[in-house]
Amino acid sequence: MxxxxxxxxxxxxxxxxxxxFYEFAGPLQLWFALAAFIxxxxxxxxxxxxxxxxxxxxxxxxxxxxxVPAAILSQSVFLAMAVAGAIGLIWKMKVAFMxxxxxxxxxxxxxxIALITGAIWGKPTWGAYWVWDARLTSTLILxxxxxxxxxxNQAITERNxxxxxxxxxxxxxxxxxxIIKYSVEWWNTLHQSSTFSLTQKPSMPAEMYLPLxxxxxxxxxLFAFVLLVRTRNQILQTQTQTSWLQQHxxxxxx
Amino acid sequence: xxxFMMVIIKRDLLLIARQPADFLNPxxxxxxxxxxxxxxxxxxxxxxxxxxxxxxxxxxxxxxLLSLELLFKHDHQDGSLxxxxxAPYPNWxxxxxxxxxxxxxxxxPLILLSPIMAMMLFLPYDAVPALMLSLMLGTPTLSLLGAIxxxxxxxVRGGGMLLTLLILPLYVPVIIFGASCVAAAVLGxxxxxxxxxxxxxxxxxxxxxxxxxSAALKL
Numbered sequence: 001m002x003x004x005x006x007x008x009x010x011x012x013x014x015x016x017x018x019x020x021f022y023e024f025a026g027p028l029q030l031w032f033a034l035a036a037f038i039x040x041x042x043x044x045x046x047x048x049x050x051x052x053x054x055x056x057x058x059x060x061x062x063x064x065x066x067x068v069p070a071a072i073l074s075q076s077v078f079l080a081m082a083v084a085g086a087i088g089l090i091w092k093m094k095v096a097f098m099x100x101x102x103x104x105x106x107x108x109x110x111x112x113i114a115l116i117t118g119a120i121w122g123k124p125t126w127g128a129y130w131v132w133d134a135r136l137t138s139t140l141i142l143x144x145x146x147x148x149x150x151x152x153n154q155a156i157t158e159r160n161x162x163x164x165x166x167x168x169x170x171x172x173x174x175x176x177x178x179i180i181k182y183s184v185e186w187w188n189t190l191h192q193s194s195t196f197s198l199t200q201k202p203s204m205p206a207e208m209y210l211p212l213x214x215x216x217x218x219x220x221x222l223f224a225f226v227l228l229v230r231t232r233n234q235i236l237q238t239q240t241q242t243s244w245l246q247q248h249x250x251x252x253x254x
Numbered sequence: 255x256x257x258f259m260m261v262i263i264k265r266d267l268l269l270i271a272r273q274p275a276d277f278l279n280p281x282x283x284x285x286x287x288x289x290x291x292x293x294x295x296x297x298x299x300x301x302x303x304x305x306x307x308x309x310x311x312x313x314x315x316x317x318x319l320l321s322l323e324l325l326f327k328h329d330h331q332d333g334s335l336x337x338x339x340x341a342p343y344p345n346w347x348x349x350x351x352x353x354x355x356x357x358x359x360x361x362x363p364l365i366l367l368s369p370i371m372a373m374m375l376f377l378p379y380d381a382v383p384a385l386m387l388s389l390m391l392g393t394p395t396l397s398l399l400g401a402i403x404x405x406x407x408x409x410v411r412g413g414g415m416l417l418t419l420l421i422l423p424l425y426v427p428v429i430i431f432g433a434s435c436v437a438a439a440v441l442g443x444x445x446x447x448x449x450x451x452x453x454x455x456x457x458x459x460x461x462x463x464x465x466x467x468s469a470a471l472k473l
Binding site (some may be wrong): 147179 | 413421
């Protein structure tokens, strides 16, 4: 049987080697850090200081430049976690489990930031810190999902088993996220006529939109940077017995 | 394979019949939780009848979660789970058989108890069939989804609390459609759409969860 069609490229399997990943991610994380710093500082400075104030919300809309990237990332990170977990289960790569494990706290932080900035933004614009809006509710449930994954990952002491269990839960959760999202949206329209809709935004002018784009891309770079740092830390923690790490300049200090 | 599933179902039902507390306690818990609401909120019938659908659904969900912890626990502790996983049948059939038993001893009694609870909470009589139908379609989904969590926490210390954390967020769609179904029936609106959605969730869960739970059991 010819399986060549399904063979993954060589670099894909090289990623599965902790040593190779450690070496590969070292310089990469610096580039992501630099890109994140430049993009985020540019985007936030532009958005906070130079973009025009909103004609309805005044200056309070400027929290958008933190809120929206965090909200976008909260879902992307969950998906990344599920994909990394699936790769770990299918190709039996321990590094993929480490990536998935690194995603948990990052994603939970982004979700928490999205909820907190949303509450702060909600007070001046809606008059309440919390409303049971569909998006708010599904983001809150996403935070609960992260909490479940985190609790499971920490409850199992054996790392490989923890990785597999986390991967299964992350995959099941990511399949459930769209279902939860639509059920919450429908529940919301049924139970209360929403006075505030987040979905019907007035279209933004470019000088408001471009800083947002910068901060969103910058947040992705920040995520990649923190992910690589955390994954490399886990490699350092788990590979202490291997000879490549004991002779590595990062460890010997030469 | 069907024979294998039947053997498992008979065996588990027999085991539960010998230890009835395992399945009776969640039912008592269900009744107690429902009874707490009039005490905690208000005994007025107008208020209670508005809340009844949600209260019964939430209580049913919690009772299901409570009994899920034991789904694989005894078999794991006495080692028979390992032997069952080694049996020459697909592992998902084992999970499916276990879920069937779980539903028979937790979901089905909840459905049979629900009209009494509905009466205690002054749910309009017209909505009782909707409540029972929605529970009939919803509780198997709760058992199926819960099997994933039960499989994941098998052998983990303090698994019961963990199970609740893992599974409750996944129950959101079921409780929304289940409670909305009853709410619609109270208002005299058609409920077939909700039942169809609950059935769709059940079929989807039936497709995915036995596979995921058996993968989790083999960790």
